[in-house]
Amino acid sequence: MSWFGTRDRAPVTRLDTEVLVIGSGAGGATTAALLAEAGRRVTVVEEGPWVDPDAVEPFSLDEMALKYRHHGSSAALGAPPVAYAEGRCVGGSTEINSGLWHRLPGDLAEEWRHAFRIDEFTTPLLDAYAERVEEWQSVSQMPAAPPPSSALLERGATKLGWRSVEFPRVFRYDPSGRGTKQTMARTLIPRAIAAGATVVADCRVQRLVRDGDRVVGARCQRRVDGIDETIEIHADHVFVCGGAVQTPALLQRSGIRRNIGRGLKLHPTIKIAARFPHPIDHGDVSPYRITEFSPNLTIGGSASRRGHVALALADATTEYADALADWEHVTVYYAAIRSDAGGRVLALPGVRAPLVTYSLTDADMSRLARGLLHLGELLLAAGATELYPSVEGAVIARRADDLVSWWESVDRRRTNLMTVHLTSSVGMGEARERTGTDSFGRVWDVRNLRVNDASLLPDAPGVNPQAAVMTIAARNAEQFLSEQ
Amino acid sequence: MLGFERQVVDHLVTTPDPDRRAAVHRWVAGSLADMPEHLRVGVYAESVALAAVARLLRAGRRPSDDDVARAVQILDVSPIALLRQYVRLFRSLVLFAEQELAGQKPGA
Numbered sequence: 291m292s293w294f295g296t297r298d299r300a301p302v303t304r305l306d307t308e309v310l311v312i313g314s315g316a317g318g319a320t321t322a323a324l325l326a327e328a329g330r331r332v333t334v335v336e337e338g339p340w341v342d343p344d345a346v347e348p349f350s351l352d353e354m355a356l357k358y359r360h361h362g363s364s365a366a367l368g369a370p371p372v373a374y375a376e377g378r379c380v381g382g383s384t385e386i387n388s389g390l391w392h393r394l395p396g397d398l399a400e401e402w403r404h405a406f407r408i409d410e411f412t413t414p415l416l417d418a419y420a421e422r423v424e425e426w427q428s429v430s431q432m433p434a435a436p437p438p439s440s441a442l443l444e445r446g447a448t449k450l451g452w453r454s455v456e457f458p459r460v461f462r463y464d465p466s467g468r469g470t471k472q473t474m475a476r477t478l479i480p481r482a483i484a485a486g487a488t489v490v491a492d493c494r495v496q497r498l499v500r501d502g503d504r505v506v507g508a509r510c511q512r513r514v515d516g517i518d519e520t521i522e523i524h525a526d527h528v529f530v531c532g533g534a535v536q537t538p539a540l541l542q543r544s545g546i547r548r549n550i551g552r553g554l555k556l557h558p559t560i561k562i563a564a565r566f567p568h569p570i571d572h573g574d575v576s577p578y579r580i581t582e583f584s585p586n587l588t589i590g591g592s593a594s595r596r597g598h599v600a601l602a603l604a605d606a607t608t609e610y611a612d613a614l615a616d617w618e619h620v621t622v623y624y625a626a627i628r629s630d631a632g633g634r635v636l637a638l639p640g641v642r643a644p645l646v647t648y649s650l651t652d653a654d655m656s657r658l659a660r661g662l663l664h665l666g667e668l669l670l671a672a673g674a675t676e677l678y679p680s681v682e683g684a685v686i687a688r689r690a691d692d693l694v695s696w697w698e699s700v701d702r703r704r705t706n707l708m709t710v711h712l713t714s715s716v717g718m719g720e721a722r723e724r725t726g727t728d729s730f731g732r733v734w735d736v737r738n739l740r741v742n743d744a745s746l747l748p749d750a751p752g753v754n755p756q757a758a759v760m761t762i763a764a765r766n767a768e769q770f771l772s773e774q
Numbered sequence: 775m776l777g778f779e780r781q782v783v784d785h786l787v788t789t790p791d792p793d794r795r796a797a798v799h800r801w802v803a804g805s806l807a808d809m810p811e812h813l814r815v816g817v818y819a820e821s822v823a824l825a826a827v828a829r830l831l832r833a834g835r836r837p838s839d840d841d842v843a844r845a846v847q848i849l850d851v852s853p854i855a856l857l858r859q860y861v862r863l864f865r866s867l868v869l870f871a872e873q874e875l876a877g878q879k880p881g882a
Contacts (some may be wrong), residue, residue: 351801351874361805363867365813371859596877597870604862606867608850617873643810682858703855706862 302520309490310508310525312495312540316345316532316756317743318475320423320763325369326485328771333523334479334487335510336493337536338379343475348386349593357385363672366633366648366709372558373708374646376533380491381475383533384756387710388575388593389459389471389487389694391429392753393420395585406719409729410765420761421567425759426481428462432577437628439591439621440576442566446672452582452614459577460756481559489640494642498528498544498739505544505739515562531743531763534712535635539644539664539743541716541733542637543725548734551644554633555750558650558707559626560658561592562701562709563602567615567675570621572596580668583750585628587661589668590623605706606678607686613676623669625661626709628752629654635715651703658707659700666693680706711755715743718762730769731762742766775803776818779864781842783876786868794875802864824849835869839873 308331311322318334326332339356344351355361359378366372377383389517398414402409435457447454461469470476472597476511483489493512498505499522507524530537539549576591583589592598602622603610613620634649650658666677666687677687684699685692699705716726718741725748731740742763744755752756775783780799787798806814828837828845837845849861 351871355801355804360810362881363805363809363813363863365810583848595874597874600873601866604865614873641811643812644814645810645812 291368302611303656305333305521307331307523307525308527309333310523310528312508312529313382313531313533313536313743314380314479315377315474315533316384317533317763318382318529319384319478320760321530321531321742321767322482322487323485324764324767325771326482326487330698332482332487333525334489335493335495335508335523336380336382336489337379337532338491340380340419340491341385341475343381343385343471343473348471349595349598350523351535351597359507360643364643364646366554366707367647367703368633368648368650370650370705370707372556372648373706374556374712375708375710376673376712377536379475380479380489381473383471383710384460385475387754387756389461389473390575390577390754391424391427391458391460391757392751393417394751394758397751398751402719405721406717406725406748407721407750408719408730409581411729416761416765419764420757423757423760423764425481426477427460427710429458429460430463431456432461432469433459433463434467436576436578438569439570439572439575439594440578442570442672443576443578443580443589443591443668445622446668447582449582449671451578452612452667452668454578454580454582457577457579473530487547489745492522495540496543497597498530498540498546500544500736503735503737505736516737528738529740529742531741533743534715534745535644537741537743538635538715539637541741543642546733546736546739549717549724551635551637553714553717553724554635554646554648554712555629555632555747556648556709557711557750557752558629558658559570559623559624559709560609560662560665560705561602561605561622561680562662562665562669563606563613563620563622564674565616565620565677565678566626566674567619569618570594572599572618572621583719586651587628587657588626588662588667588752589661590624590626592624594621594763598622602614604679606682610678613678623665625658625665626711627654627657627661628750629657654703655700655705658705659697660751662696662700663693682706712748713744713750713755714748716741717748718746719748731766740766740770754771775799776825777820778821778828778837778842779806781837781839782846782861782864782866785839785842785846785852786865787872789872789876794872797875798868798871802867807866817860817863820856824860
């Protein structure tokens with residue numbers, strides 16, 4: 291056993307727990323709440339800080355500094371690179387996402403069940419878990435008419451005869467119609483604490499400590515009042531729930547590498563800043579999505595604060611001053627694809643941040659071009675007068691004829707992509723040659739170590755993965771309880 | 775933040791308000807410091823190389839504001855994606871911060 295080889299002079303704090311949950315996002319909070327409520331002694335470790343959910347405005351500078359990993363400046367390297375954002379605070383990415391809720395489509399679950407040989411992964415079983423999670427999270431539709439930025443999507447879709455849907459969200463609405471996003475810091479983390487769980491924030495797990503085929507705990511670093519403190523947490527069971535980038539990186543740092551970090555999936559997303567002849571709301575993300583081309587292509591509204599509008603305009607051209615001055619008439623929409631490509635997460639020795647790579651295929655680039663054209667078509671139908679695609683030097687489109695040139699413009703050198711959905715870097719299922727865990731998140735060859743987050747999904751679902759992550763996490767937590 | 779990086783940021787900020795300029799500089803410095811190490815090393819290397827070229831062209835003297843403006847203009851249209859992305863990174867950080875700060879209520 292390599293119990294913490296203590297070279298550090300700083301005092302070491304030792305904690306003991308029955309179940310250690312690493313990460314407090316959608317997977318970690320679900321795991322912690324269910325296990326604590328079943329009477330387990332649970333400790334949750336979160337690398338980021340506690341932040342009052344009401345302390346900062348959504349998508350603001352303050353939120354990016356406090357709640358985002360790397361201030362939101364991360365990228366998967368490749369041609370083209372894909373910028374991505376992850377949460378780093380108690381509640382994880384549920385604190386920073388748009389709160390859209392989409393159950394895992396039944397046909398996709400079926401496909402995964404067969405392809406990865408996942409036991410007990412039928413649609414009725416998953417739906418039963420999803421219903422429970424939806425009740426906890428107050429999943430609901432907007433009580434009032436959609437804001438103008440959403441209505442525009444619907445208008446464009448109607449004109450073109452495309453299907454569009456208002457997705458429910460994890461929002462609770464008061465009688466006046468004001469919605470509050472039900473993040474993990476508002477829902478399952480308080481439930482876990484009420485059931486006796488301990489949450490240790492600002493605490494980074496450096497590595498897991500193993501003894502033969504078991505994990506016996508974790509070595510962590512915590513910064514308190516500017517002073518680093520080493521914490522050794524001894525645990526009977528460990529759940530790693532750090533998300534699709536941090537989970538495989540921690541496993542690799544701990545010497546667990548079999549099928550770990552391969553198969554990363556994400557939804558490459560291309561954007562358009564659309565200018566309209568009238569002012570548009572900028573306070574919320576549209577719950578409407580165009581599902582005409584789902585699940586391989588989804589079109590929707592993006593965060594469109596003044597800063598986001600500026601970024602989207604600058605992605606297209608350096609001549610954005612006029613449109614920026616008119617920013618109240620501009621809002622940002624996106625087209626996201628399911629991609630054939632895969633990526634990797636690789637923990638680098640002596641470096642905190644893992645290397646993330648993603649190689650888009652030619653077919654992916656073609657899908658992105660098609661997505662951009664469809665999005666452009668939709669926005670013109672909705673009444674937009676100018677379209678700025680996130681492709682350097684592309685034509686600023688003012689009429690349908692202008693869109694044709696975008697086919698050639700979307701290439702690996704000039705296209706600016708981003709994503710907020712990362713999955714599949716561990717993978718679950720009995721197909722041992724391709725997965726890092728069994729059907730319930732048990733890491734191969736390590737008896738008491740489990741993964742329970744987005745990294746388990748065998749593939750990108752084509753929609754916001756929070757519902758799938760929480761559903762599968764609840765299923766796996768109950769499986770754990772049934773085994774003990 | 776390196777000296778050359780500070781000059782690039784200074785060139786890209788448009789507001790004359792000194793407090794807001796300082797806030798943008800703080801945001802960019804914080805973002806660079808918080809970047810994944812391998813990305814920061816890449817940006818750092820580009821900054822060092824670009825600063826060296828700029829100094830070479832000025833016979834060893836520190837590049838002036840006009841030199842930096844010209845450099846940004848050239849990098850913006852460079853056929854080398856890595857160089858265009860260098861400017862894009864700084865422009866994104868500056869633009870986002872400047873626009874968000876402009877949208878804040880006084881005293882916020």
